[in-house]
Amino acid sequence: MSAPAVSPIWGFIARRVLLGFVVLFLVSIVVFLATQGMGDPARAILGRTATPESLAALRQQLHLNQPLIVQYITWAGGLLHGDAGMSLAAQEPVSTLIKDKVVNSAFLVLIAGGISIPLSIAIGSYAALRRDKPFDVAMSLITLVFAALPEFVVGVLLVVLFATTVLHVLPAVTIIPPGAGPWDDPAGLVLPTLTLVLAVTPYVARIMRASMIEVLESDYVEMARLKGLPERVVITRHALPNALGPTFQVIALNLAYLAGGIIVVEYVFNYGGIGSALRDAVYNHDIPVIQALAMLIAGLYVALNLLADVATILVTPKLRTRL
């Protein structure tokens, strides 16, 4: 029975991966056009006071005089080989520049994710199981309030609360000396992590709750109760498997939001990761860095969505056998 079912799944996965690449390709075009294809990049970099000579020199250096297609191919080809060009601000290869920052950001995301993922799943599920009871009502209000707040607002408020004004127990900035890792300064990690967790968990918990409720109110769960199955069995055998699909979506969503959240949160705490690097690059019109980081983060997004979709299909028999 298994033999015919397996190969269609691989075919499906292959199709999704292909689709992911197509999206990435289109994303790269968008990134490229937005940064190099519009306006006058040379003028943007050098500012309004630039002399015509310096503009011309920069254009020459950056190959901006060549047709767009050629520029794109040069850039994309370079990326595929791991060469992201030279940072204009730092005058060193982009890859060396961001290597450590990627590690720092990854660490932060993993820690924040390690807390927010189980937390959002737990809060959402429990609220759904105890619907309209005190926990659910309280959580509904709390998650609503926090989900609406922008991440930097959460960060700044936490700093005001714990670092500078009300209490003085935690540092307002995270200092990571070159060569060291963020794990060397645990105190400095607390507020950035807390900010990310508070920014992402409430929204995702609400989605988890809604998915759980849909499952709990389904006809087949009602039928399971009418069969006389113990409540424990109803939840674990009947409700949970159908909530798995949405749960994977929720996990992917969680990580994706975290990836976006670090852009602002790192700036608040002066955390040396790719988020603050992106901000600085935009501020300095450092186009190669912008392009590289944008592709990195977008690639992460696409990969996460892909994983979530594939996982959902795998746990949903109806979809699995339809392939």
Added chain:
Amino acid sequence: MSVYNPLVTNEPPLVQPKKPSGVLRNALTLGRTRVGVALLILIAGIAVLGPLFAPHGPQEYLGLLPNKGPAPGALFGTDHIGQDVWSRFLDGGREILLLAAAATVLGLAIGIAIGLFAAYTKGAVDDVLMRGMDVILAFPAIMLALVAIATLGPSFWMVILAVGLTNVPRVARVTRAAAQPIVERDFVGAAEAIGVPRYKILFGEILPNVLSPLMVEGSLRLTYSIGLIAGLAFLGFTPNPNGADWGVMIQENYIALSVQPWGVVLPVLAIALLTMATGMIGDGIARAAAGIDRLRSAE
């Protein structure tokens, strides 16, 4: 597939689209909506009317030392270059609100059109449109905005365009999801059968039936647009760097936080309360639209 099934059709459908005015009225009966509306009126009031009450101009030089606490003439003290914090605060909301509202409207207009069209046309057109939306959604909103303004700069219209663009795919997805079951309903088929022109079907038959979820999405988009625009200002990207802007205020006074908190606390609280307000209103509308029909009819 059975053609008839009294279980499904003998009773009114579980989710009946309610009239928008009815939904809004019901939403206002909820406590959280009322709190939201009150807060919104308060903060928006400050933002819009503030400049009329500011004791000093936003860039007026007061002759006081920078980063000093409350003093006569400066209710909440001075900011990093000696300007009056209170006056700048009163001035700082207008631009954010204006930009956010414009970006929301832009996102709604384009997103609704795309979503309706994709849901109605189905097939290849639907696929292409939704793939396009996926490409935009492959960026975190703030990153898309940053990339967009990287070369062209954060001018007034660029910011609206960039933030509006982040709204479009989300609105399109919600519209499409809400419109799809409507498109399958027979009254759309009835209109097609007698030859009602396409645009009339989209905007006359389908759109009025998806207004409830769109109202919810609209308030959600407003909340995010406010957050995004304030965030961009905080990161240093704003059309008017010297003017008063809550996001800019937070950033420029951040360094002096331990000494003079008001330059940061006032604007950050204002943004917080504003987004909470729009969030609560949106949630109230969502509950009003869905809650009434949650009970299955007694049979």
Added chain:
Amino acid sequence: MTTPSVVVDKLQISMSGGARTVIVDDVSFEVAPGEVLGLVGESGSGKTTVGLALLAHCRRGVEITGGSVRIGTTEVLKMSEAELARLRGGLVSYVPQDPAAALNPALTIGTQLREVLEAHNFGASADERTARVAEMMREVALPDQPAYLKRYPHELSGGQQQRVGLAIAFACRPRVIVLDEPTTGLDVTTQAHVLSTVRDLAEAHGVAALYVSHDLAVVGTLANRVAVMYAGRIVELGPVLDLFQNAAHPYTQRLIFAIPHLTGSRELVGIPGRAPAPARRPQGCTFAPRCSYVQDRCKLSLPELRPIAVGHEVRCVRAEEVRGQMQRHGVEAAREETASQASVLTLKNVNAGYRRATVVHDINFELARQECLALVGESGSGKTTLARSVAGLNATWSGDIKLNGAPLANAARNRPREQRRIIQYVFQNPYGSLNPRRTIGHIIGQPLELFGTHGEAAEKKVAEMLDRVSLAASYAYRYPDQLSGGERQRVAIARALVCDPQVLICDEVTSALDVSVQAAIVELLGTLQRDLGLAMLFVTHNLPLVRSIAQRVAVMSHGSIIELAPVEKVLSTPEDEYTKRLLSDTPSLEVALETAESV
């Protein structure tokens, strides 16, 4: 007298919170072992709610507020959660209406069968349980191989899913079974199989069964006794034969008159008005507003349930008079063959389908002016696809369709205005065919606007149509969600007729309505067809209904017309095997009663 398996006494169920509106009141009945009690009612009668109450279960927002339910000697309503878990599935089982929804899509059917055995500690070992599962499958005529048990619900057909539902219900050999319209949505032949399975199992195991249904014909075939519910109360209760032949309550009587009959023709009569919503039930007898026997005393106080014959109770003060009136309605005049008229619609070699498949093959027929042709078939026969193709709602068809001699384009959008005006369509689902955001007047007037009538002339026409479909003029300002299903269907008909079409296509227009409302709509359509001289294509799965409205009938199966002849001929002397089988499988009240009588 055997002790009854279940005794329900003065059951009351209300909505929770707020006004505590009473939904079901003063419901009492008993069911003996091996007996089937049919609980009959239309939508809003509360019958499903009563069925669930036997398991001490209520849907969200509803709770049991009075009375008692005794299974054997145990009072069910006072049990704790743990005791109820043992009760449900073990002592009392439930077969739901929609099997697809009640089976967990993520679990194999084998798992779902086994777990009910495990939960009730049925059998001493795992092997015994496996054996029982196989036995259950055989009992419901499904394959008992392990490979079949590994399937998921979506891999089974509707009929198979429903049989799995039956197997689950009978697994632990319960004493009582509640069946909630389990054959809804199944085609007639599968329905017949399921019904006979239920009957056999109930008899073989001495199970007391409560069969909840709106379908009187089915109940007549299956039940020993029948209870009729209206607006939350039992209005009549008695042995099936006596109840149907000598109905003592006006509602029961009208319900019977509203059933289309397969053999011998009775005039099809509907019941005017509609059942009141729980919050709006009148003082006194709830049926009074619609009753033709009503007197002043009926409106003052609610009649009590009282005996009128052996084992037969009724809730009406004039029951004795009513009982004698069953023969009142006469034989219907057969629909005359209209003098042969010119064809308004001609179909030649028509194939139709969807992007992936052709479901309708090689259709040829002609529709004459002022003639009504019924298209009959079960689900999947292609009748709706064909109808939609003629109307231009489905553009995927090939062949020749001519309207008054002129060929029709595939899609309605590509047809000239006149053709679009001449052919009109009425949809099945009254809850989906009207735009909830528009007023009734607006809805009916929409075609007028499109076809060139505006302003005052349009308003007059709308008012005229409302009158023709027996709706008050004030309805023009109402919204669809304020109307009942029958009223909405009238609006849909009005909309279709407002531009004076020549051909009206009715697609299962009564299938989504209660029996009494069905009859009224069919009455209306018949009158309109005669008065307006319409040619009509009447699509339905309900064979007996055809007699009341059509002159000729085309029986469809698997996409082809297998028999096309005048109604009388097809119904009394069918030629094709399929038609014969269809006729014999369709539950018919008269046949059931004849069989019961002869026993």
